[in-house]
Amino acid sequence: MEQYDIIVLGTGLKECILSGLLSQSGKKVLHIDRNPYYGGESASLSPLEELHRKFKVPGPDQSMGRGKEWNIDLIPKFFLANGDLVKLLVHTEVTRYLDFKVVEGSYVYKARKVHKVPGTEEEAMRASDLMGMFDKRRFRKLLLFALNFDMRNPRSYQDVDPNKMTTRDLFCRFDLGLDVMEFTAHAIALHNSESYLDQPCGETLRRIRRYSESLSHHNPSPYIYPVYGLGELPQGFSRLSAEYGGAFLLSTAVDEIVMDDGKVKAVKCEGKLFHCKQLICDPSYVPHRVRKVGRVIRVICLLNHPVKNTHEVNSCQIIMPQTQLNRKSDIYISVVSYAHNVASAGMYIATVSTAVETRNPETEVQPALELLEPIMQKFVSVSNLLVPNDDGKQSQIFVSRSYDALNHFETEYQDIRDMYRRITGTELCLGGSQRHNSHTSDED
Numbered sequence: 001m002e003q004y005d006i007i008v009l010g011t012g013l014k015e016c017i018l019s020g021l022l023s024q025s026g027k028k029v030l031h032i033d034r035n036p037y038y039g040g041e042s043a044s045l046s047p048l049e050e051l052h053r054k055f056k057v058p059g060p061d062q063s064m065g066r067g068k069e070w071n072i073d074l075i076p077k078f079f080l081a082n083g084d085l086v087k088l089l090v091h092t093e094v095t096r097y098l099d100f101k102v103v104e105g106s107y108v109y110k111a112r113k114v115h116k117v118p119g120t121e122e123e124a125m126r127a128s129d130l131m132g133m134f135d136k137r138r139f140r141k142l143l144l145f146a147l148n149f150d151m152r153n154p155r156s157y158q159d160v161d162p163n164k165m166t167t168r169d170l171f172c173r174f175d176l177g178l179d180v181m182e183f184t185a186h187a188i189a190l191h192n193s194e195s196y197l198d199q200p201c202g203e204t205l206r207r208i209r210r211y212s213e214s215l216s217h218h219n220p221s222p223y224i225y226p227v228y229g230l231g232e233l234p235q236g237f238s239r240l241s242a243e244y245g246g247a248f249l250l251s252t253a254v255d256e257i258v259m260d261d262g263k264v265k266a267v268k269c270e271g272k273l274f275h276c277k278q279l280i281c282d283p284s285y286v287p288h289r290v291r292k293v294g295r296v297i298r299v300i301c302l303l304n305h306p307v308k309n310t311h312e313v314n315s316c317q318i319i320m321p322q323t324q325l326n327r328k329s330d331i332y333i334s335v336v337s338y339a340h341n342v343a344s345a346g347m348y349i350a351t352v353s354t355a356v357e358t359r360n361p362e363t364e365v366q367p368a369l370e371l372l373e374p375i376m377q378k379f380v381s382v383s384n385l386l387v388p389n390d391d392g393k394q395s396q397i398f399v400s401r402s403y404d405a406l407n408h409f410e411t412e413y414q415d416i417r418d419m420y421r422r423i424t425g426t427e428l429c430l431g432g433s434q435r436h437n438s439h440t441s442d443e444d
Helices: 013-024 048-055 084-092 121-126 133-148 167-173 178-188 202-217 232-243 366-372 410-424 434-443
Strands: 002-009 029-032 100-102 106-110 113-116 223-226 247-249 256-260 263-269 272-281 290-303 316-320 331-337 348-355 377-388 397-399
Touching (some): 002 013, 013 029, 013 084, 013 272, 029 272, 106 178, 121 133, 133 202, 167 178, 178 202, 232 247, 272 410, 290 366, 331 366, 348 366, 397 410
Parallel strands (some): 002 029, 002 272, 272 397
Antiparallel strands (some): 100 223, 106 113, 263 272, 290 348, 290 377, 331 348
């Protein structure tokens, strides 16, 4: 009988991160995936022919270059340079296995045009096509206030109570116009709906500061992206898990999750039992333990040109605020290219994503697709947004949430942090090097 502390089903990014963290903490971990590759729902496909096979479309055309030069993310997202997931990468030293490049531009859609997002005082004063002179000064004052604001230091509050004053009132205090409020909230604070307006402003101030600090780390945008695509991340955390004794079984079908008195007891794979105390998995392994809370549309577009009005950058993020399109949620466009070793020379991958709001998802993203024309080929997917029915504490089965439509990983990190707390009963602490701490404790 093989006994493990934890069995992990699926090699998606969240599952691999948790596997690496728990292996580091001394847990005996077995990682199983039905697929022959890492990444699960968040995989990167290579060569290009794999993308065509997955979507059951003919191709690729010879003009797209060699297929092996492509690595296409199924769920593209960027990292905020000063965001929580990057801090986790540094904390675990998985950065040893990865190489990042800066995303070259951050843009926002306004009045049917694309504009550069100002994230510093200097950029705010230069943003002539996005703000008038008086708006620039007001926005600059808000930016300076957010940069100096610290929830732990009441002296930085001035007359703003971050726990009581709403964001709407905060923006009124700085006399911001509606247009400035919009791009500040959606392209800088990265809110994806209007609910933030009537919530305490502390979170919005934290987000503005996070964006600006990320930008100060890596001009000309606050975003970074791994060379060879996001598929490198699950593999990096899998290597971390293996370094601490984690075992892996790929191309292995799961026959049954064995329960005993309402708690997980074992996983049966191809007739063999693997016993465990806890189980982590993505929604596809336990469809009866999750519920649908929405849908996400993603359109992967292959281009042979940079996106118009982005100063011909090789990579960028474009946010289309909901109010510009009479929607309830924003539309995101992420663009990467040969510069990140994910496409053939001169080729680009632009992916449109958003929450589905109607019965015609493709019609919803048409304004975004128009920005990308001409499009050589596109691949459309609509997936359910699934969340677990319960917290898993009774069954000891902990299920991750589906990946949302947002352009960054901050909500995914929140899911990882929440799952870690429920699994271990302790908070995920990012202070210092976990690898160094683990080695030190072993020596003690």
